């Protein structure tokens with residue numbers, strides 16, 4: 224299985240992940256919202272669930288070039304996990320919170336729905352800000368301010384196919400709080416669009432439970448990759464920023 228296969232000039236991973244998987248996700252979320260409206264009448268909570276996912280997906284397309292630096296593209300081969308995952312898993316499991324609300328009209332109050340929306344918006348902004356800080360820091364080669372102070376970092380060396388290279392590991396701003404704070408906000412966001420199903424037990428929360436397992440596993444995969452790449456500099460970064468996702472907890 225290749226890392227960057229192309230068919231008829233088309234990048235297979237971009238086709239399955241960005242074009243098919245995420246577009247199907249958006250279309251299904253809108254379809255489930257309309258189906259719920261037709262079946263049970265208008266529901267603000269179902270609208271909140273659909274709107275948060277729509278904003279999240281719009282944010283993905285805004286940032287799409289950044290996705291090409293992630294594990295999915297640089298490490299994972301175009302096989303079962305990524306391609307089958309995006310063709311089958313994303314349209315079914317990632318949309319499950321919206322699907323569930325079609326046959327189970329939300330029980331939560333209007334105030335609660337508004338609260339979930341605000342929570343979700345804060346989580347999207349937080350997640351975007353964290354990803355942005357890293358991109359900005361890298362684009363400025365470390366010569367920038369974060370949170371009103373010059374960014375601090377660890378110099379790291381690694382060997383690529385074209386010889387030795389240097390990189391920088393950010394230790395201030397959000398990346399100084401925890402090593403994967405973006406995943407924490409991703410989970411908070413997933414929780415906020417599952418919460419409209421509150422009162423129906425376990426099933427409305429299926430996506431956020433799955434995502435917790437996926438992201439904790441991804442923390443370890445990403446850190447193995449970084450330790451292999453940066454060696455002692457990565458260990459130094461882990462000593463300076465000791466928590467993975469939640470300060471003082473994990």
Ligand SMILES: NC(=O)C1=CN([C@@H]2O[C@H](COP(=O)(O)OP(=O)(O)OC[C@H]3O[C@@H](n4cnc5c(N)ncnc54)[C@H](OP(=O)(O)O)[C@@H]3O)[C@@H](O)[C@H]2O)C=CC1
Pocket residue numbers: 292293294295350354357390391392393394398402403405406409434437441445448449452
């Ligand atoms: N809903 C979902 O299913 C999922 C969503 N996501 C989201 O996708 C986005 C991207 O996530 P993902 O690609 O997994 O991971 P990250 O954006 O966290 O990128 C990790 C990489 O960033 C670099 N890096 C790590 N620490 C530092 C640092 N301190 N300073 C500078 N560079 C650093 C390393 O790469 P390098 O080799 O370049 O140094 C590392 O491999 C996130 O918003 C995440 O929440 C992610 C996974 C699943």
Ligand SMILES: CC(C)CCC[C@@H](C)[C@H]1CC[C@H]2C3=CC=C4C[C@@H](O)CC[C@]4(C)[C@H]3CC[C@]12C
Pocket residue numbers: 240283290293295303304305307308309312313
């Ligand atoms: C086969 C299954 C057990 C696992 C399938 C996993 C994949 C479908 C997902 C693995 C990583 C996921 C993603 C990573 C980063 C993303 C950026 C974000 O902004 C939008 C979502 C996504 C593209 C996300 C999509 C599903 C995965 C590829």
